[in-house]
Amino acid sequence: MTSTDELLVKEITVSRQSSGEERRLALHQIYVQVLERQPYAFERKQLAKIEADFLRNKIGVKRFLRELGHSEVYLNAFYYNSSNPKFIELCFKHFIGRAPSDQAEMRRYCDILMRQGVRDMITALLDSEDYSRHFGCFTVPHAWAEASYPSPRTFWETEVLLHELHGRRGWIVPTMVWHDLQLNCDGGSCRLPEPSLSSAPSSRTAAVISGSEALHQVLSTMGPQDLAAFAATLSTAERDKLRHLLMQSVQ
Known part of the structure; x- marks a missing residue:
């Protein structure tokens, strides 16, 4: 089984000084991280505006992630067929680079999801301390190094999530x-x-x-x-x- 270290990608950071090629590379990696694949042709049409804004340096990584997370492309792929806890686990994988650390963290984001809605929950993840500390405004999310995880359990569960093929273990049980x-x-x-x-x-x-x-x-x-x-x-x-x-x- 491939270890987390082998799955860690080279950190990709995009700033206003980045070239068009660097932004295209970042866009490719964002899709790998968040959609777990590249968009299909019909999905590209739905994402065309935010793709163009990102490639033209009108929006940065974090803004693009928020727009992608709020899009029907992402919600169709991960939200509508999932239980709330499973969806939250997948959002942690995609936007934070790890599994939820414990039941308290899961409940906190479940509460946001149920009371405020799915878009507010994704925004809360992107505005979280963990996201800011590891990725800031310019770095594409990725799996963390082992020593950075909150606990051995979180590391183990992140290992499982990183190796879980799309929907392999269903859409209900986190x-x-x-x-x-x-x-x-x-x-x-x-x-x-x-x-x-x-x-x-x-x-x-x-x-x-x-x-x-x-x-x-x-x-x-x-x-x-x-x-x-x-x-x-x-x-x-x-x-x-x-x-x-x-x-x-x-x-």
Whole structure:
């Protein structure tokens, strides 16, 4: 598996002194980072104005990112088919270069998304301290070096996100949930692990409780449609196992 260090790109910074070729290189890398691909031909038409403004030095990197994040091209690709927590996780990957650090950070941005809307949530990410510290106004977002991550867990979850192909693990369950519950979500359909005979009962119980509490926190940020979509990723047997885990955590 490729490490994060191998995925780190050369830092690309664009200023008013940058050449046209440098701006075209930056534009290409922005699409790689944010869309995880280059735009399709019909999407290029939708993005034509902001592309032209960026290449003509009328707007900078941060303004272009905000316009791209607010565009139907980005929202169609990542927002409309995702649960709120999964979408926020993807926004962190695209605009901040890492996974959300913990449940508190996830809840904070879920609150902005639900109360103020998707465009305000993306703007809040671009105006965040993390974004300013790592990218300022002129640098294209990218994955950070390992030593910069807030915690080992954030590094691990960022590793997973960086290697996650577009939609590979579905559009509902964020990494921190299936990580805590040891779910296997490859292919977009989540499965709970079978009980391990080698696991010590006490440590397994502690892991179950910790994971279930994390799930409760994330589920509380989901609307009815998100919850229905999450349930649909599990078979009847998997839903029964999950219900049993959740009951254990509240006993």
